[in-house]
Ligand SMILES: Nc1ncnc2c1ncn2[C@@H]1O[C@H](COP(=O)(O)OP(=O)(O)OP(=O)(O)O)[C@@H](O)[C@H]1O
């Protein structure tokens with residue numbers, strides 16, 4: 001039972017992070033390898049908000065997440081916008097550069113020491129015993145519920161809202177989208193904002209649960225294979241990919257070797273890339289576009 | 291003072307991938323309310339002309355390298371496509387004219403009608419479904435599953451939603467049964483007089499285009515080879531022979547015909 | 556003398572002079588500078604081999620550190636387990652690299668740019684995991700010690716000896732790369748990089764040439780990794796982070812894609828960069844206050860530089876050089 005709980009929590013974490021990769025890729029065909037660093041910035045923003053104001057925890061989290069949305073928009077406006085029309089690879093390498101820059105800046109601004117935003121917010125995290133006998137910390141439960149809400153929200157947004165439909169349109173054919181009056185830069189900025197927002201929510205919840213230092217960016221990188229396994233252009237895929245990777249990881253760590261934790265996502269990724277390179281739910285044409 | 295024409299192209303040149311010159315200086319004018327046709331063989335530069343007017347995004351590796359494109363006197367050749375659309379110049383592309391993974395309704399919902407309010411937008415949507423009842427029936431099916439004719443209707447419908455005053459249509463007749471082309475053409479004429487549109491029409495089928503248009507241009511290798519009122523061009527036998535394929539058989543340059551008049555006589 | 560005849564002569568003379576300076580450098584410098592020189596030379600070998608793969612054959616890799624690690628661990632393990640001499644370990648490292656290159660290259664037969672980069676990333680983590688597994692298995696949690704190699708009964712020790720050795724190896728790799736690039740193979744790579752489908756239609760054996768690029772590049776890289784192990788006298792997975800892979804990618808971007816000279820410039824730039832930042836920071840007032848922030852500043856500045864080149868100067872240093880040179884040549888002539 002506890003194993004199942006662990007799997008669900010890890011899967012929810014991966015899924016919440018992975019949807020950021022999918023959002024940006026689906027809308028602008030850019031692979032954002034700075035996602036882990038951006039989500040870390042979101043978590044550090046909570047540290048600042050918590051220490052600079054006496055807001056109640058929920059408001060502080062909301063404010064930090066809103067700020068991170070702004071960070072995502074700024075990244076597009078000041079950086080990625082300049083790379084439209086260049087080869088996809090240049091954009092990916094630029095996000096790698098951005099990731100390094102952010103890692104450095106985070107240490108310069110917030111120091112490399114471990115931070116505990118939950119303490120400064122006075123947030124308790126008591127474990128809850130579930131009906132089957134498994135235990136889950138309150139914040140982990142919050143994370144699972146948030147992931148559900150975020151995915152529900154994203155599905156509804158992309159399916160029913162006008163902006164969501166435009167985002168899908170821009171992803172399919174940017175030129176035609178522009179010819180139908182859609183401002184591509186606006187759409188991309190929204191995608192970057194949303195992606196950084198969801199990533200930061202994940203980062204914030206992880207930081208509240210288990211503290212925060214610069215290793216958080218690595219968690220973000222581990223979620224990247226999850227997005228690819230599911231198919232980079234499919235939200236449903238990243239949900240499924242998260243479940244597969246989390247199951248494999250938890251089971252292998254439990255029964256085989258804890259050192260495997262860092263490689264499992266990448267081992268699964270290799271297997272998928274060799275057998276079905278476009279991912280479980282992705283569309284096949286994607287392969288030729290990049 | 292005379293109001294400037296709706297659209298003018300002055301010596302417009304376009305280059306693909308920094309080296310392939312597709313247009314060598316095109317001059318062209320569209321007056322408000324006019325239907326103008328662009329004719330020419332494959333690769334003459336018709337699509338490129340329309341794309342230059344409607345704007346490139348960086349992805350194309352295409353650039354306007356010279357000349358000027360004016361809408362009501364304002365230069366627009368450096369504007370991004372969405373701003374050109376918002377000025378009322380709207381393209382119905384030759385290929386990839388709908389979003390295949392969106393439904394018909396979503397294809398229409400994606401359109402940005404910047405100036406129009408919600409009521410106006412709904413009225414226009416109503417108008418599209420009225421003119422193309424087939425679309426109403428297939429409202430919730432994916433555009434990728436539509437037939438060629440239905441796709442063309444959806445593309446024209448989406449373009450109309452943008453609120454155009456100048457519609458650029460690339461190959462209305464491409465891949466369509468003659469009866470559907472005729473039907474669409476009639477629709478367009480009705481819509482045009484209802485909304486007071488100007489239309490710039492690219493066509494392979496010269497007979498259809500010259501019958502629709504008031505004025506026509508013939509392109510050859512990225513240059514304007516002939517221009518004039520549609521009726522005049524339709525009556526010019528040289529033009530008929532060299533470009534418009536009424537005389538089957540050998541293909542020669544129009545210029546050849548002109549510089550060696552003996553060959554024609 | 557005609558322009559055409561003078562150019563190559565001038566070029567040869569310049570190159571010879573540069574070679575002489577490089578060779579004589581160790582006589583006139585401090586051990587610190589010699590160490591720096593050795594680092595640059597090692598980076599040159601790594602960057603040249605990555606340039607071969609990415610800049611010429613068009614195959615992207617984010618797994619360069621994994622290959623360096625593979626070479627270093629081959630040497631480390633052979634020395635540790637069999638006290639093998641260097642003339643066994645270094646070829647073994649190159650062979651291990653070649654085999655891994657074949658493995659790294661297999662996905663390239665199905666995958667294009669982005670996905671390929673990702674699969675090489677995956678392989679990086681797998682190699683590092685295996686290295687770590689070996690370390691824990693043998694209880695060497697801090698790493699493997701590697702004794703210096705023995706050459707003609709002498710231990711190869713000290714900056715000067717290493718500098719000369721690395722210079723010779725780097726020159727050899729440079730020459731090998733240059734000849735490869737100019738050979739039939741090089742032309743096939745250029746065709747594949749420009750357009751794979753067209754290359755295949757022209758009758759070029761795409762799969763074979765791609766794999767060849769991976770094999771050669773990886774063999775050189777692993778060799779550099781093996782030399783690194785000897786030079787440092789110590790092997791540990793800590794030295795082969797993802798950041799190292801990124802640094803190598805940065806070298807070829809900053810240097811200038813598709814140019815061997817660019818690879819060398821990039822290696823020089825990226826290796827010296829942290830020292831430059833350190834020097835710059837120490838001239839600021841209250842330098843001691845920033846001492847703790849050195850590492851982070853370095854990181855941030857490096858990210859900035861990478862972004863700068865990608866966004867504003869995609870041709871890299873060699874592009875800058877090419878743009879400035881004609882101007883000075885023009886100025887020199889009446
Ligand atoms: N994306 C592109 N890249 C390079 N060259 C192109 C591109 N698109 C068009 N061209 C070239 O530009 C020229 C004009 O092409 P264009 O598509 O405008 O012709 P067209 O008159 O529309 O032909 P068709 O009747 O076949 O549609 C052609 O010679 C073509 O080879």
Ligand SMILES: [Mg+2]
Pocket residue numbers: 336337338384460
């Ligand atoms: Mg065309």
